[in-house]
Amino acid sequence: MKMLLVLALLSGFVPAVASARNTVLPPPNTVVVDYSQTGGAFPTAVYQHASTIQVTNGSQYDDQLMADLGVQITRTFYAPAVWAANGPGNYTFCCNTGGKFGDDEMLDDIVASGSSIMVCITSVPSWLDNGSGLPNDPGNYIQMIRDGLNHLLATYSGTIYVEAWNEPDITIGMDNAETLYGYLVTAVQSSDAPSRFRVGGPTVATIHDNSLPPFLNYVASNDLQFDFVSYHTYGNFGDNIDTDSILVKNALSSAGLDPNLRNS
Secondary structure, X not given: OOOEEEEEEEOOOOOOOOOOOOOOOOOOEEEEEEEHHHOEEEEEEEOOOOOEEEEOOOOOOOHHHHHHHOOOEEEEEEOHHHHOOOOOOOOOOOOOHHHOOOOHHHHHHHHHOOOEEEEEEOOOOXXXXXXXXXXXXXXXXXXXXHHHHHHXXXXXXXXXXXXXXXXXXXXXXXXXXXXXXXXXHHHHHOOOOHHHEEEEEEEEOOOOOOOHHHHHHHHHHOOOOOOEEEEEOXXXXXXXXXXXXXXXXXXXXXXXXXXXOOOO
């Protein structure tokens, strides 16, 4: 059975919210997907302000479903530990592990669906890992990320969204996530066409563990480029896609960042 994971993303596609006390929330759009060939069917609630959907069925990408949903941005992993596994400057951007880690095979499918690309930068290759989740040579790491970004620029047109890490609050830790975000911003701004990228993150597993506000404060205090904020909502910890978006807006405001981040 194919699975859909709704990823809440505040990037200019979220309706304006007056305040947490006076909020008119949009009704959900319900899409029923019938995969009779697998013997099952399931409903999926897609909210109007959840504009990014991650498909977790590997290379079997359902372009028509994404088009029917009107998805504007599609997220996939772009893992240096996979495409840069063979060492500095020795990259393999195609046909890695069934296309599950954001190589050209998956990205081509995303483009075919009419959606913009979002790549989630995850992992440090073993030859560059210092053992704690950070690279042993920041310069080499930034160059590697820059090379990967320049490959995207040369291969795909339009705006490309770049996201820092995946659930760092339960994996590498938020201190490491802050450091890696700074490296990512440096790589983006020194790429062949920085204006074509929108950069953000950090895709925390939940916004209810207080991991997001310190990250936002770090971004603001270091005046780092920050075009969108992303996080996961799994339905645990009392998560709710509507009220969570309000909490995130409040956290952005408290950090001195725009609570209604927009991408141009």
